[in-house]
Amino acid sequence: xxxxxxxxxxxxxxxxxxxxxxxxxxxxxxxxxxxxxxxxxxxxxxxxxxxxxxxxxxxxxxxxxxxxxxxxxxxxxxxxxxxxxxxxxxxxxxxxxxxxxxxxxxxxxxxxxxxxxxxxxxxxxxxxxxxxxxxxxxxxxxxxxxxxxxxxxxxxxxxxxxxxxxxxxxxxxxxxxxxxxxxxxxxxxxxxxxxxxxxxxxxxxxxxxxxxxxxxxxxxxxxxxxxxxxxxxxxxxxxxxxxxxxxxxxxxxxxxxxxxxxxxxxxxxxxxxxxxxxxxxxxxxxxxxxxxxxxxxxxxxxxxxxxxxxxxxxxxxxxxxxxxxxxxxxxxxxxxxxxxxx
Numbered sequence: 001x002x003x004x005x006x007x008x009x010x011x012x013x014x015x016x017x018x019x020x021x022x023x024x025x026x027x028x029x030x031x032x033x034x035x036x037x038x039x040x041x042x043x044x045x046x047x048x049x050x051x052x053x054x055x056x057x058x059x060x061x062x063x064x065x066x067x068x069x070x071x072x073x074x075x076x077x078x079x080x081x082x083x084x085x086x087x088x089x090x091x092x093x094x095x096x097x098x099x100x101x102x103x104x105x106x107x108x109x110x111x112x113x114x115x116x117x118x119x120x121x122x123x124x125x126x127x128x129x130x131x132x133x134x135x136x137x138x139x140x141x142x143x144x145x146x147x148x149x150x151x152x153x154x155x156x157x158x159x160x161x162x163x164x165x166x167x168x169x170x171x172x173x174x175x176x177x178x179x180x181x182x183x184x185x186x187x188x189x190x191x192x193x194x195x196x197x198x199x200x201x202x203x204x205x206x207x208x209x210x211x212x213x214x215x216x217x218x219x220x221x222x223x224x225x226x227x228x229x230x231x232x233x234x235x236x237x238x239x240x241x242x243x244x245x246x247x248x249x250x251x252x253x254x255x256x257x258x259x260x261x262x263x264x265x266x267x268x269x270x271x272x273x274x275x276x277x278x279x280x281x282x283x284x285x286x287x288x289x290x291x292x293x294x295x296x297x298x299x300x301x302x303x304x305x306x307x308x309x310x311x312x313x314x315x316x317x318x319x320x321x322x323x324x325x326x327x328x329x330x331x332x333x334x335x336x337x338x339x340x341x342x
Contacts, residue, residue: 032061033269035087036075039066042089045291046277054276060269069094076103076261083261086270089130091170092254092322093329099126105260105267112275117297119311127259130277131286132294132314134307135171135252137245138232140223147224149248150179154200162204163222164197166336167329169210174252174320175226176336182249188324190332194339207340217242233292233305246307253317255296 033054037043043066051062067075069090076084076098090098098104109115109123122129137147144157152158167173176193177185183192197204205222206213214231216222218240232244258277260270276282284300286293295302298311308314 031059031269032063033087033266033273034063034065034085035089035273036067036072036085037064037089038068041291045286045293049282049285049291050273050277053279053282054273057276058269058272060272062273073098073101073103077101081263083263086261086264086266087273088127088259088261089256090259091256092320093170093173093326095127095257095259096322096326098259103259103262105262105264107260108271111271112278114275114279114297117280117299118278119296119298121315122255122296122311127257128274128278129255129296130258130274131256132296132311133171133254133256134229134294134314134317135174135226135254136229136247136307138217138225138227138235138242139245140217140220140241141243142241143223146243146245147247149182150175150226151182153179153224153226154196158224159200160203160205161223162200163206163208163213163216163225164204164340165208165210165213165225166340167332170254171226171228171252172210173325173329173332174254174318176332177320177325178247178249178252178318179226187320188328194335198339201340229294229306230292233303234290236305237289237292244305244307250316250318251307253314253319 035046037046043064046062046064054060054062065085072088072090073094088098088103104126106125107127109118109128118128137150137153139147144161147153147158153162165172167176176190177187179196180186180190180193183196185192206216208216213225213227214235217225218235218238229244232242235242258274260267264270278297280297280299283293283295283297287295287300287303294306296311302309302311
Protein backbone atom coordinates (compact mmCIF):
# COMPACT_ATOMS: atom_id res chain seq x y z
CA UNK A 1 0.00 0.00 0.00
CA UNK A 2 2.35 2.71 -1.28
CA UNK A 3 0.72 6.02 -2.00
CA UNK A 4 1.19 9.69 -1.07
CA UNK A 5 -0.28 12.32 -3.41
CA UNK A 6 -2.39 15.43 -3.27
CA UNK A 7 -6.00 15.78 -4.27
CA UNK A 8 -6.96 18.74 -6.41
CA UNK A 9 -8.70 21.51 -4.50
CA UNK A 10 -11.72 21.27 -6.76
CA UNK A 11 -11.95 17.50 -6.36
CA UNK A 12 -11.64 17.83 -2.62
CA UNK A 13 -14.44 20.37 -2.46
CA UNK A 14 -16.74 18.53 -4.86
CA UNK A 15 -19.88 17.49 -3.08
CA UNK A 16 -18.62 18.80 0.27
CA UNK A 17 -20.13 22.26 0.52
CA UNK A 18 -22.09 21.20 3.59
CA UNK A 19 -18.83 20.37 5.33
CA UNK A 20 -17.56 23.94 5.12
CA UNK A 21 -19.62 25.12 8.07
CA UNK A 22 -17.83 25.30 11.43
CA UNK A 23 -17.83 21.90 13.09
CA UNK A 24 -18.82 21.47 16.69
CA UNK A 25 -16.74 19.11 18.78
CA UNK A 26 -18.10 15.59 18.57
CA UNK A 27 -19.71 14.31 21.73
CA UNK A 28 -18.95 10.61 21.83
CA UNK A 29 -20.82 8.22 24.06
CA UNK A 30 -18.76 6.17 26.51
CA UNK A 31 -18.28 2.62 25.28
CA UNK A 32 -18.71 3.56 21.62
CA UNK A 33 -16.64 4.10 18.49
CA UNK A 34 -17.50 6.31 15.53
CA UNK A 35 -16.57 5.11 12.06
CA UNK A 36 -16.84 6.83 8.72
CA UNK A 37 -18.48 4.43 6.29
CA UNK A 38 -19.47 4.53 2.64
CA UNK A 39 -23.20 5.19 2.11
CA UNK A 40 -25.35 2.41 0.70
CA UNK A 41 -24.26 -1.23 0.75
CA UNK A 42 -21.27 -0.61 3.01
CA UNK A 43 -23.36 1.19 5.62
CA UNK A 44 -25.98 -1.57 5.51
CA UNK A 45 -23.37 -4.33 5.78
CA UNK A 46 -21.59 -2.76 8.73
CA UNK A 47 -24.87 -2.04 10.51
CA UNK A 48 -26.10 -5.59 9.98
CA UNK A 49 -22.86 -7.50 10.59
CA UNK A 50 -20.04 -5.47 12.16
CA UNK A 51 -22.08 -3.54 14.73
CA UNK A 52 -23.72 -6.62 16.34
CA UNK A 53 -20.39 -8.50 16.40
CA UNK A 54 -18.61 -5.55 18.03
CA UNK A 55 -21.35 -5.25 20.65
CA UNK A 56 -21.32 -8.98 21.37
CA UNK A 57 -17.53 -9.35 21.60
CA UNK A 58 -16.57 -6.09 23.33
CA UNK A 59 -19.81 -4.38 24.43
CA UNK A 60 -18.90 -1.42 22.21
CA UNK A 61 -21.56 0.49 20.28
CA UNK A 62 -20.76 1.31 16.66
CA UNK A 63 -21.83 4.75 15.51
CA UNK A 64 -21.43 5.49 11.80
CA UNK A 65 -21.14 8.59 9.66
CA UNK A 66 -22.08 7.86 6.05
CA UNK A 67 -19.46 9.66 3.94
CA UNK A 68 -17.80 8.93 0.62
CA UNK A 69 -14.01 8.81 0.75
CA UNK A 70 -13.31 12.32 -0.55
CA UNK A 71 -15.88 13.69 1.89
CA UNK A 72 -14.15 11.93 4.79
CA UNK A 73 -10.90 13.69 3.91
CA UNK A 74 -12.67 17.04 3.56
CA UNK A 75 -14.57 16.71 6.83
CA UNK A 76 -11.44 15.77 8.73
CA UNK A 77 -9.55 18.69 7.17
CA UNK A 78 -12.29 21.05 8.35
CA UNK A 79 -12.33 19.65 11.89
CA UNK A 80 -9.33 21.67 13.11
CA UNK A 81 -7.87 19.04 15.39
CA UNK A 82 -11.16 17.65 16.72
CA UNK A 83 -11.55 14.44 14.68
CA UNK A 84 -15.18 14.00 13.53
CA UNK A 85 -14.83 10.20 13.66
CA UNK A 86 -12.42 7.63 15.04
CA UNK A 87 -11.80 5.58 11.89
CA UNK A 88 -11.61 6.16 8.15
CA UNK A 89 -12.53 3.70 5.39
CA UNK A 90 -10.80 4.67 2.13
CA UNK A 91 -9.92 3.57 -1.37
CA UNK A 92 -6.33 4.10 -2.62
CA UNK A 93 -6.59 7.64 -3.98
CA UNK A 94 -8.16 9.35 -0.95
CA UNK A 95 -6.04 7.15 1.33
CA UNK A 96 -2.91 8.56 -0.24
CA UNK A 97 -4.18 12.11 0.19
CA UNK A 98 -5.07 11.58 3.84
CA UNK A 99 -1.70 9.95 4.49
CA UNK A 100 0.20 12.86 2.95
CA UNK A 101 -1.81 15.30 5.06
CA UNK A 102 -1.06 13.48 8.31
CA UNK A 103 -4.63 12.40 9.06
CA UNK A 104 -3.82 8.93 10.45
CA UNK A 105 -2.45 7.62 13.73
CA UNK A 106 0.35 5.09 13.39
CA UNK A 107 -1.19 1.60 13.19
CA UNK A 108 -0.03 -1.26 15.43
CA UNK A 109 -1.35 -4.47 13.90
CA UNK A 110 -0.09 -6.49 16.86
CA UNK A 111 -3.10 -5.19 18.78
CA UNK A 112 -5.43 -7.21 16.54
CA UNK A 113 -6.46 -10.71 17.57
CA UNK A 114 -6.93 -11.46 13.86
CA UNK A 115 -3.46 -10.25 12.82
CA UNK A 116 -2.05 -13.70 11.94
CA UNK A 117 -4.95 -14.35 9.54
CA UNK A 118 -4.37 -11.18 7.49
CA UNK A 119 -1.77 -11.38 4.68
CA UNK A 120 1.27 -9.20 5.38
CA UNK A 121 0.78 -7.31 2.11
CA UNK A 122 -2.57 -6.01 3.37
CA UNK A 123 -1.13 -4.29 6.46
CA UNK A 124 1.24 -1.37 6.87
CA UNK A 125 2.16 1.16 9.55
CA UNK A 126 -0.93 3.26 8.74
CA UNK A 127 -3.78 0.83 8.38
CA UNK A 128 -5.16 -2.48 7.19
CA UNK A 129 -7.16 -3.78 4.25
CA UNK A 130 -10.77 -4.71 5.04
CA UNK A 131 -11.97 -5.53 1.52
CA UNK A 132 -10.17 -6.45 -1.68
CA UNK A 133 -11.39 -5.32 -5.07
CA UNK A 134 -10.66 -7.16 -8.31
CA UNK A 135 -11.42 -5.37 -11.58
CA UNK A 136 -11.84 -6.77 -15.06
CA UNK A 137 -14.53 -7.16 -17.73
CA UNK A 138 -18.15 -8.16 -17.16
CA UNK A 139 -20.17 -9.56 -20.05
CA UNK A 140 -23.47 -11.31 -20.79
CA UNK A 141 -22.49 -14.84 -21.91
CA UNK A 142 -25.86 -15.40 -23.59
CA UNK A 143 -25.39 -12.42 -25.89
CA UNK A 144 -21.64 -12.11 -26.39
CA UNK A 145 -18.56 -14.32 -26.60
CA UNK A 146 -16.04 -13.94 -23.78
CA UNK A 147 -13.72 -10.99 -24.53
CA UNK A 148 -10.01 -11.71 -24.35
CA UNK A 149 -9.11 -8.28 -23.09
CA UNK A 150 -9.75 -4.56 -23.23
CA UNK A 151 -8.83 -4.31 -26.91
CA UNK A 152 -11.88 -6.43 -27.77
CA UNK A 153 -14.17 -3.76 -26.33
CA UNK A 154 -13.35 -1.59 -29.36
CA UNK A 155 -14.43 -4.29 -31.84
CA UNK A 156 -17.68 -5.94 -32.81
CA UNK A 157 -19.65 -7.64 -31.41
CA UNK A 158 -18.62 -6.01 -28.12
CA UNK A 159 -18.30 -2.30 -28.95
CA UNK A 160 -21.97 -1.82 -29.89
CA UNK A 161 -22.99 -3.42 -26.56
CA UNK A 162 -20.43 -1.55 -24.42
CA UNK A 163 -21.43 0.37 -21.30
CA UNK A 164 -18.92 3.10 -20.53
CA UNK A 165 -18.20 5.01 -17.32
CA UNK A 166 -15.47 7.48 -16.40
CA UNK A 167 -12.85 8.28 -13.79
CA UNK A 168 -15.28 8.96 -10.95
CA UNK A 169 -14.66 5.60 -9.30
CA UNK A 170 -11.49 3.69 -8.54
CA UNK A 171 -12.54 0.78 -10.77
CA UNK A 172 -13.32 3.16 -13.63
CA UNK A 173 -10.00 4.93 -13.27
CA UNK A 174 -7.88 1.78 -13.23
CA UNK A 175 -9.81 0.27 -16.15
CA UNK A 176 -9.31 3.35 -18.33
CA UNK A 177 -5.62 3.39 -17.42
CA UNK A 178 -5.33 -0.23 -18.52
CA UNK A 179 -7.12 0.65 -21.76
CA UNK A 180 -4.71 3.54 -22.29
CA UNK A 181 -1.76 1.16 -21.84
CA UNK A 182 -2.83 -1.18 -24.65
CA UNK A 183 -2.91 1.79 -27.03
CA UNK A 184 0.48 3.14 -26.00
CA UNK A 185 -0.46 5.22 -22.95
CA UNK A 186 0.59 4.84 -19.34
CA UNK A 187 -0.44 5.35 -15.74
CA UNK A 188 -0.15 9.10 -16.27
CA UNK A 189 -1.12 9.35 -19.96
CA UNK A 190 -4.74 8.49 -20.70
CA UNK A 191 -4.81 10.36 -24.03
CA UNK A 192 -4.72 7.16 -26.13
CA UNK A 193 -7.71 5.71 -24.30
CA UNK A 194 -9.85 8.78 -24.87
CA UNK A 195 -8.71 9.06 -28.49
CA UNK A 196 -9.75 5.47 -29.23
CA UNK A 197 -13.03 5.85 -27.33
CA UNK A 198 -13.92 8.96 -29.34
CA UNK A 199 -13.50 6.96 -32.54
CA UNK A 200 -16.07 4.38 -31.48
CA UNK A 201 -18.34 6.64 -29.40
CA UNK A 202 -21.21 6.64 -31.95
CA UNK A 203 -21.35 2.83 -31.72
CA UNK A 204 -21.20 2.50 -27.92
CA UNK A 205 -24.43 1.36 -26.28
CA UNK A 206 -24.34 3.59 -23.20
CA UNK A 207 -22.26 6.19 -21.36
CA UNK A 208 -23.37 6.28 -17.78
CA UNK A 209 -22.61 7.24 -14.21
CA UNK A 210 -21.06 4.39 -12.21
CA UNK A 211 -24.15 4.04 -10.01
CA UNK A 212 -26.49 3.69 -13.00
CA UNK A 213 -24.40 1.26 -15.04
CA UNK A 214 -25.36 -1.98 -13.19
CA UNK A 215 -29.03 -1.12 -13.75
CA UNK A 216 -28.43 -0.58 -17.46
CA UNK A 217 -26.71 -3.98 -17.65
CA UNK A 218 -29.58 -5.63 -15.78
CA UNK A 219 -32.09 -4.03 -18.18
CA UNK A 220 -30.14 -5.22 -21.22
CA UNK A 221 -29.21 -1.73 -22.40
CA UNK A 222 -25.57 -2.84 -22.46
CA UNK A 223 -23.99 -6.29 -22.29
CA UNK A 224 -20.30 -5.67 -21.60
CA UNK A 225 -18.42 -3.25 -19.36
CA UNK A 226 -15.45 -2.94 -17.03
CA UNK A 227 -16.26 -3.35 -13.35
CA UNK A 228 -15.37 -5.20 -10.15
CA UNK A 229 -16.23 -8.74 -9.09
CA UNK A 230 -18.53 -7.43 -6.36
CA UNK A 231 -20.85 -5.86 -8.94
CA UNK A 232 -20.79 -9.04 -11.05
CA UNK A 233 -21.64 -11.29 -8.11
CA UNK A 234 -24.40 -8.97 -6.91
CA UNK A 235 -26.04 -8.90 -10.34
CA UNK A 236 -25.68 -12.67 -10.68
CA UNK A 237 -27.46 -13.08 -7.34
CA UNK A 238 -30.36 -11.14 -8.85
CA UNK A 239 -30.59 -13.60 -11.74
CA UNK A 240 -28.78 -11.45 -14.31
CA UNK A 241 -26.83 -13.31 -17.01
CA UNK A 242 -23.34 -12.00 -16.29
CA UNK A 243 -19.81 -13.39 -16.01
CA UNK A 244 -16.42 -11.94 -15.09
CA UNK A 245 -13.53 -12.13 -17.56
CA UNK A 246 -9.92 -11.57 -16.55
CA UNK A 247 -8.31 -9.42 -19.29
CA UNK A 248 -5.29 -10.95 -21.02
CA UNK A 249 -3.21 -8.11 -19.55
CA UNK A 250 -4.30 -9.25 -16.08
CA UNK A 251 -6.94 -8.43 -13.50
CA UNK A 252 -6.46 -5.22 -11.54
CA UNK A 253 -6.65 -5.14 -7.75
CA UNK A 254 -6.81 -2.53 -5.02
CA UNK A 255 -7.69 -2.46 -1.33
CA UNK A 256 -10.24 -0.63 0.69
CA UNK A 257 -8.49 0.15 3.97
CA UNK A 258 -9.32 1.09 7.56
CA UNK A 259 -7.34 3.74 9.46
CA UNK A 260 -7.44 5.35 12.90
CA UNK A 261 -8.01 9.10 12.69
CA UNK A 262 -5.27 11.38 14.02
CA UNK A 263 -6.25 12.58 17.49
CA UNK A 264 -8.60 9.67 18.15
CA UNK A 265 -9.34 9.67 21.88
CA UNK A 266 -10.60 6.10 22.11
CA UNK A 267 -7.79 4.08 20.56
CA UNK A 268 -8.74 0.86 22.31
CA UNK A 269 -12.28 0.92 20.91
CA UNK A 270 -10.95 1.86 17.46
CA UNK A 271 -8.65 -1.19 17.40
CA UNK A 272 -11.48 -3.43 18.58
CA UNK A 273 -13.70 -2.11 15.79
CA UNK A 274 -11.05 -2.76 13.16
CA UNK A 275 -10.29 -6.20 14.61
CA UNK A 276 -13.98 -7.07 14.45
CA UNK A 277 -14.27 -5.88 10.83
CA UNK A 278 -11.44 -8.19 9.68
CA UNK A 279 -12.32 -11.15 11.92
CA UNK A 280 -13.11 -14.52 10.40
CA UNK A 281 -16.81 -14.54 11.30
CA UNK A 282 -17.51 -11.05 10.01
CA UNK A 283 -15.43 -11.45 6.85
CA UNK A 284 -17.20 -14.73 6.05
CA UNK A 285 -20.59 -13.06 6.49
CA UNK A 286 -19.57 -10.03 4.40
CA UNK A 287 -18.63 -12.35 1.53
CA UNK A 288 -22.15 -13.76 1.30
CA UNK A 289 -25.06 -12.15 -0.56
CA UNK A 290 -26.24 -9.46 -0.65
CA UNK A 291 -22.88 -7.82 0.17
CA UNK A 292 -20.38 -9.95 -1.78
CA UNK A 293 -17.19 -8.45 -0.33
CA UNK A 294 -13.89 -10.15 -1.13
CA UNK A 295 -12.55 -11.26 2.28
CA UNK A 296 -9.10 -10.30 3.54
CA UNK A 297 -8.96 -12.97 6.24
CA UNK A 298 -7.03 -16.07 5.10
CA UNK A 299 -9.22 -18.33 7.24
CA UNK A 300 -12.24 -17.54 5.04
CA UNK A 301 -12.67 -19.70 1.92
CA UNK A 302 -13.01 -17.57 -1.21
CA UNK A 303 -16.20 -17.73 -3.27
CA UNK A 304 -16.26 -19.84 -6.41
CA UNK A 305 -16.93 -16.87 -8.71
CA UNK A 306 -13.68 -15.08 -7.84
CA UNK A 307 -10.73 -15.22 -10.29
CA UNK A 308 -8.36 -16.60 -7.64
CA UNK A 309 -8.38 -19.40 -5.12
CA UNK A 310 -6.31 -17.65 -2.45
CA UNK A 311 -5.48 -14.10 -1.43
CA UNK A 312 -1.82 -14.78 -2.18
CA UNK A 313 -2.62 -14.93 -5.90
CA UNK A 314 -3.55 -11.25 -5.81
CA UNK A 315 0.15 -10.40 -5.59
CA UNK A 316 0.29 -11.20 -9.33
CA UNK A 317 -2.55 -8.83 -10.23
CA UNK A 318 -2.04 -5.34 -11.68
CA UNK A 319 -1.74 -2.46 -9.21
CA UNK A 320 -1.26 1.29 -9.65
CA UNK A 321 0.67 4.12 -8.05
CA UNK A 322 -1.88 6.61 -6.79
CA UNK A 323 0.79 9.16 -5.93
CA UNK A 324 1.04 9.64 -9.71
CA UNK A 325 -2.68 9.30 -10.48
CA UNK A 326 -4.19 11.61 -7.85
CA UNK A 327 -2.77 14.92 -9.14
CA UNK A 328 -4.20 14.17 -12.60
CA UNK A 329 -7.50 12.55 -11.79
CA UNK A 330 -9.57 15.72 -11.41
CA UNK A 331 -8.76 16.90 -14.92
CA UNK A 332 -9.34 13.37 -16.26
CA UNK A 333 -12.84 13.38 -14.77
CA UNK A 334 -13.61 16.74 -16.41
CA UNK A 335 -12.20 15.66 -19.73
CA UNK A 336 -14.10 12.37 -19.82
CA UNK A 337 -17.38 14.11 -18.94
CA UNK A 338 -16.77 16.71 -21.63
CA UNK A 339 -15.54 14.47 -24.45
CA UNK A 340 -17.55 11.29 -23.91
CA UNK A 341 -21.05 12.77 -23.50
CA UNK A 342 -23.56 11.25 -25.90
